[in-house]
Amino acid sequence: MTSLKLLDMYRSIIALPSISSTESSWDQSNEQVIRLLADWFSQLGFAVEVTELPDLPGKFNLLATKGEGDGGLLLAGHTDTVPFDPGRWTKDPFKLTEEGNRLYGLGTIDMKGFFAFIVEALKDLDLGKLTKPIRILATADEETTMAGARAIASAMSIKPDYAVIGEPTGLVPVMMHKGHMSEAIRITGKSGHSSDPANGINALEIMHQVMGRLLDLQRQLKENYGNHHFKVPQPTLNLGHINGGDSPNRICACCELHFDMRPIPGVGPDELLGLLHHALEPIREQYPKTLELTHLHEPIPAYGTDPEGELVQAAEAMSGHKAEAVNYCTEAPFINQLGCQTIVLGPGHIAQAHQPDEYLDLSFVKPTVDVLQQLVSRFCIEKK
Numbered sequence: 001m002t003s004l005k006l007l008d009m010y011r012s013i014i015a016l017p018s019i020s021s022t023e024s025s026w027d028q029s030n031e032q033v034i035r036l037l038a039d040w041f042s043q044l045g046f047a048v049e050v051t052e053l054p055d056l057p058g059k060f061n062l063l064a065t066k067g068e069g070d071g072g073l074l075l076a077g078h079t080d081t082v083p084f085d086p087g088r089w090t091k092d093p094f095k096l097t098e099e100g101n102r103l104y105g106l107g108t109i110d111m112k113g114f115f116a117f118i119v120e121a122l123k124d125l126d127l128g129k130l131t132k133p134i135r136i137l138a139t140a141d142e143e144t145t146m147a148g149a150r151a152i153a154s155a156m157s158i159k160p161d162y163a164v165i166g167e168p169t170g171l172v173p174v175m176m177h178k179g180h181m182s183e184a185i186r187i188t189g190k191s192g193h194s195s196d197p198a199n200g201i202n203a204l205e206i207m208h209q210v211m212g213r214l215l216d217l218q219r220q221l222k223e224n225y226g227n228h229h230f231k232v233p234q235p236t237l238n239l240g241h242i243n244g245g246d247s248p249n250r251i252c253a254c255c256e257l258h259f260d261m262r263p264i265p266g267v268g269p270d271e272l273l274g275l276l277h278h279a280l281e282p283i284r285e286q287y288p289k290t291l292e293l294t295h296l297h298e299p300i301p302a303y304g305t306d307p308e309g310e311l312v313q314a315a316e317a318m319s320g321h322k323a324e325a326v327n328y329c330t331e332a333p334f335i336n337q338l339g340c341q342t343i344v345l346g347p348g349h350i351a352q353a354h355q356p357d358e359y360l361d362l363s364f365v366k367p368t369v370d371v372l373q374q375l376v377s378r379f380c381i382e383k384k
Contacts, residue, residue: 002365005123007103009116011096012036014105018112020059020080020141022297029058030140033079033112037062037138040119045127046136053147059140061148063158067133073379074135074160075372076335077114077167077346078142078149081107088356102359109348109360114166117347117365121372125381132380135160142331145297149331153338162311162379163335166346168353169326171367173315174344176229176304176325177332178236179263181272182296184256185210185280187244189290191253200251204244206287207255210280211239214259217279227264229325235272236262258296262327269299303333303342311341311379318374319345319367326350345371 018030038048041064053059062079084093084106091097093106107113118136127134135158139148152158167174187207192200218237226233237259244255261272276293284291304325305312312323323343328350336342347364 002362003120006116006120006365007096007098009040009119010103010105010108010113013112013116014096014107015094017094018080018107019083020144021083022144023083026083027144029060030079031058031060034060034062034138037064037079037115037136040115041136044119044122051151053140053151056140056147059147061140061151062136062138063152064136065133066127066135067130067380069133070159071161072130072132072134073376074137074158074163074335074338074340075118076137076139076163076165076331077111078139078331079112079115080141080143081110081112082143082354085356090357093358101362103362104357104359106358108358109168109346110353110358111167111346113348113360114346117166117368117372121369121376125373125376129381131382132161134376134380137335139331146300146331146334149334150298153334156338158338160338160340163338163340163342164311164315164375165330165332165335165342165344167330167344168346168348168350169344170321170349171319171345171347171364171371172321173312173319173323174326174330174332175307175312175323176227176265177302177329177344178230178327179269179300179302179333180329181261181263181269181299182258183261183276184258184294184296186256186292186294187254187290188292189253189255190251192251194249194251197251200253201287201290202251203255203290204252206283206290207242207244207257209283210257210291213279213283214239217275220275225264225267227266227325230264230327232327233264235264235267236260263299263302265302265304268301273299300329301333303329303336305336305341305343309341311343314375314378315343315345315371318371
């Protein structure tokens with residue numbers, strides 16, 4: 001049976017909108033969620049620090065600490081959600097709905113609800129017996145820039161031994177995932193009348209060549225790189241969006257292509273960018289000053305931790321699942337920069353994330369609380 005306290009916490013946190021988006025019309029502050037979490041963890045006796053992110057007014061991180069010194073366990077998650085499509089949701093995204101052994105609401109699994117699980121797990125533990133500190137990290141803007149996690153990694157103010165990020169993995173430990181790069185290529189040509197194409201520089205024609213070079217690079221990545229842990233073993237390249245031209249009787253003066261690349265451990269963003277620039281160099285030489293390559297967001301590196309490490313082995317034993325690699329990405333590469341063993345492990349399935357009528361299956365409640373209590377006991381309470 002799901003505890004009334006857990007349901008109340010879920011109800012409170014889901015009711016506070018905290019959307020992050022690159023579209024200003026959608027983007028919101030996460031301050032209300034952070035203040036709620038500050039209250040929750042203060043009541044458990046944690047020392048709470050709330051920090052506004054530099055250059056991002058209204059965006060906050062929270063770090064709550066119980067215990068002294070370095071080491072111990074960090075439980076981490078993000079406080080923002082993606083936008084939602086009102087026409088496709090059949091329930092109010094900001095009102096917790098319990099129906100059919102499920103809890104519906106925006107952020108139930110991705111991933112504001114994880115903080116309610118942390119409180120539920122900690123309230124029944126004797127935190128007066130800590131031998132290592134337990135820390136809770138709540139970040140801003142994971143769904144867009146990952147600015148919150150980047151700020152924590154840059155500050156290097158904490159040094160946990162172990163970190164668990166509570167994204168929805170179906171309680172399967174994730175010990176490796178790909179990174180993400182979103183890139184834009186803009187071709188600036190010269191317009192003119194279509195009756196004499198030689199009098200202009202057709203951006204669409206140049207982009208056609210660009211796409212051919214990118215598809216050749218896509219093939220090279222598949223042939224030359226691979227990591228057997230992943231279902232799709234190679235770094236990938238996907239052409240996602242194109243826009244150009246305005247009329248069939250004009251020479252196209254501008255065309256823009258958006259595409260993504262997925263780094264793997266050992267093949268990082270810098271190496272992929274080098275390959276990308278090399279692939280495009282013949283076009284730069286043929287058409288000087290027409291091609292511009294820019295980031296749509298700062299690259300997110302791939303992440304991996306030792307599959308034989310103590311955290312992975314413990315999480316496998318506690319969850320009953322073998323650790324795996326996944327193709328989506330999280331804040332793990334930035335948390336990993338703190339020098340800790342890091343895994344991703346949380347309730348709910350990634351298939352429900354970013355979907356209308358996002359929900360948590362209540363069958364995850366007891367197993368998630370049990371795993372969290374075992375992790376805290378193992379790495380913060382039990383003596384080595």
